[in-house]
Amino acid sequence: MSAGLERIVEKAKAKPRERFTALAHHLSEDMLKETFARMNQRGAPGVDKVSMAEYGRDLDAHVADLVERMKRHAYDAPGVRRTYIPKAGNPAKLRPLGIPTVEDRLLQAAVSRILGAIYEPVFLGCSFGFRPGRSAHDALREIRTTVWNGRAHYVLEADIRGYFDHIDHDWLLRMLELKIGDPWILRLIRKWLKARILDQGVVTHPEEGTPQGGPLSPLLANVYLHYALDLWFEKVVRPRLRRGAKLVRFADDFLLLFEDENDAKAVAAVLPKRLAKFGLEAAPEKTRLVPFGVKSWRQGKEATGTFDFLGFSHHLGTSRRGTMTVVRVPARKSVHRFLMEAKEWLRTNLHMAPAEQQAILTAKLRGFYQYFGLYHCTRRLSAVRLQVLRYWRQALGRRSQRAKASWPGLNRKPWFDLPYPRTAHPTV
Numbered sequence: 104m105s106a107g108l109e110r111i112v113e114k115a116k117a118k119p120r121e122r123f124t125a126l127a128h129h130l131s132e133d134m135l136k137e138t139f140a141r142m143n144q145r146g147a148p149g150v151d152k153v154s155m156a157e158y159g160r161d162l163d164a165h166v167a168d169l170v171e172r173m174k175r176h177a178y179d180a181p182g183v184r185r186t187y188i189p190k191a192g193n194p195a196k197l198r199p200l201g202i203p204t205v206e207d208r209l210l211q212a213a214v215s216r217i218l219g220a221i222y223e224p225v226f227l228g229c230s231f232g233f234r235p236g237r238s239a240h241d242a243l244r245e246i247r248t249t250v251w252n253g254r255a256h257y258v259l260e261a262d263i264r265g266y267f268d269h270i271d272h273d274w275l276l277r278m279l280e281l282k283i284g285d286p287w288i289l290r291l292i293r294k295w296l297k298a299r300i301l302d303q304g305v306v307t308h309p310e311e312g313t314p315q316g317g318p319l320s321p322l323l324a325n326v327y328l329h330y331a332l333d334l335w336f337e338k339v340v341r342p343r344l345r346r347g348a349k350l351v352r353f354a355d356d357f358l359l360l361f362e363d364e365n366d367a368k369a370v371a372a373v374l375p376k377r378l379a380k381f382g383l384e385a386a387p388e389k390t391r392l393v394p395f396g397v398k399s400w401r402q403g404k405e406a407t408g409t410f411d412f413l414g415f416s417h418h419l420g421t422s423r424r425g426t427m428t429v430v431r432v433p434a435r436k437s438v439h440r441f442l443m444e445a446k447e448w449l450r451t452n453l454h455m456a457p458a459e460q461q462a463i464l465t466a467k468l469r470g471f472y473q474y475f476g477l478y479h480c481t482r483r484l485s486a487v488r489l490q491v492l493r494y495w496r497q498a499l500g501r502r503s504q505r506a507k508a509s510w511p512g513l514n515r516k517p518w519f520d521l522p523y524p525r526t527a528h529p530t531v
Contacts, residue, residue, distance in 0.1 A: 105134060111220040119225050124284035129217055130173060130210070135166045138213045142318075149204030150182045150301055158205040169206060176287065180294040181207055183314050185302035199268075201300060201314025212318040214291060219322055221282055226325065227333045232354035233321035239413045240531045242353045243477075246360065246412070247429045247531070250419075254347050255360035256396035257367040260410050261374060262389035266355035267320065268312040270327050271382035272296050275313075278330045295319065311382065324354060331381040332357070340370060358412055367392055395419065400427045411436070414475070432483050433475045441471055445491050449498040457499070458518045464491060465522055476527030484524035492521060 187197035346362035393408035
């Protein structure tokens with residue numbers, strides 16, 4: 104971190120209510136070039152079709168021109184290229200992504216670094232997504248520890264419908280103005296929020312939302328829910344409850360854990376109203392209260408519910424010592440999505456050399472194992488490995504109508520092998 108950003112962090116920690124009025128000068132040529140080196144060099148081009156490699160070949164001149172335009176306040180946010188990817192857990196549905204130009208991504212990433220230095224010291228401990236030194240596994244550990252220690256007996260699942268598409272611009276800017284007093288930075292953010300979207304030849308001008316795909320969007324999304332949800336729950340709701348409660352949030356995915364059922368029901372009743380105040384909607388079909396804790400575990404399996412969070416299915420089990428334990432396994436949606444992606448990849452790369460197929464399938468499986476490698480997951484991960492082998496055998500069998508790929512024959516091939524799962528996170 105540069106000396107300038109370190110000073111911002113120190114000031115934000117020492118004075119949590121401080122409003123920062125002079126920030127644009129941190130967007131220097133050196134800071135922008137350092138930011139460019141941190142960016143994903145394989146990022147897709149935007150509407151101008153300029154790639155990262157092309158922009159980087161003459162980086163000094165491009166950055167100098169960008170800084171000069173910013174000093175004249177002549178920078179105008181270009182359009183965002185809309186693309187679609189399969190939605191997590193439901194490949195039939197597509198999730199929109201907004202791809203800014205390389206130059207716009209660079210400037211967004213630099214502003215994100217500045218705002219991150221300001222907001223990171225004030226974000227609450229219940230927030231885990233898109234924050235340095237915090238991960239989904241930390242959120243999972245927090246849930247397990249809370250349930251283990253008997254501080255949760257009910258889990259309130261909630262889902263914000265189309266969160267990134269429904270962030271209210273006016274509310275977001277009002278929230279930012281509480282900490283950001285530099286008019287040029289606020290003007291930049293306003294331009295990015297209002298930037299036109301090019302979707303298959305059609306141009307639209309957004310009235311709400313922040314496009315997923317821009318480097319600044321995750322931080323803006325955290326700022327929005329910091330004020331709309333986190334502070335409200337910690338400062339307003341918790342002091343009024345009879346017993347303990349905890350919020351665990353990863354980006355727009357969150358759970359509320361309660362010791363008392365009446366507390367949980369009361370919050371479930373007011374939560375939709377709180378979200379609606381900020382233009383957000385809690386999906387009623389995905390909002391439910393689940394008994395989950397030592398109290399329901401003692402009553403038997405029928406009294407205990409299950410829930411999915413961050414790709415894992417959670418339920419209660421009994422340890423070898425006869426005590427309650429929290430069991431997390433890859434959710435069926437997570438497994439289905441991975442298997443369908445592997446099957447589709449094999450279909451489109453049918454005639455690739457088997458050794459190359461093996462290398463890529465190995466990398467895909469290891470990535471899956473790395474995220475889902477918790478203590479109780481080995482059996483389900485082994486089943487995933489076996490199913491990928493079956494899909495691979497089917498794909499190899501379609502390469503030729505004469506020779507069928509039999510299991511005995513393939514098992515003699517040195518390349519027909521995939522890694523077995525392991526526990527990557529024994530303490531989560």
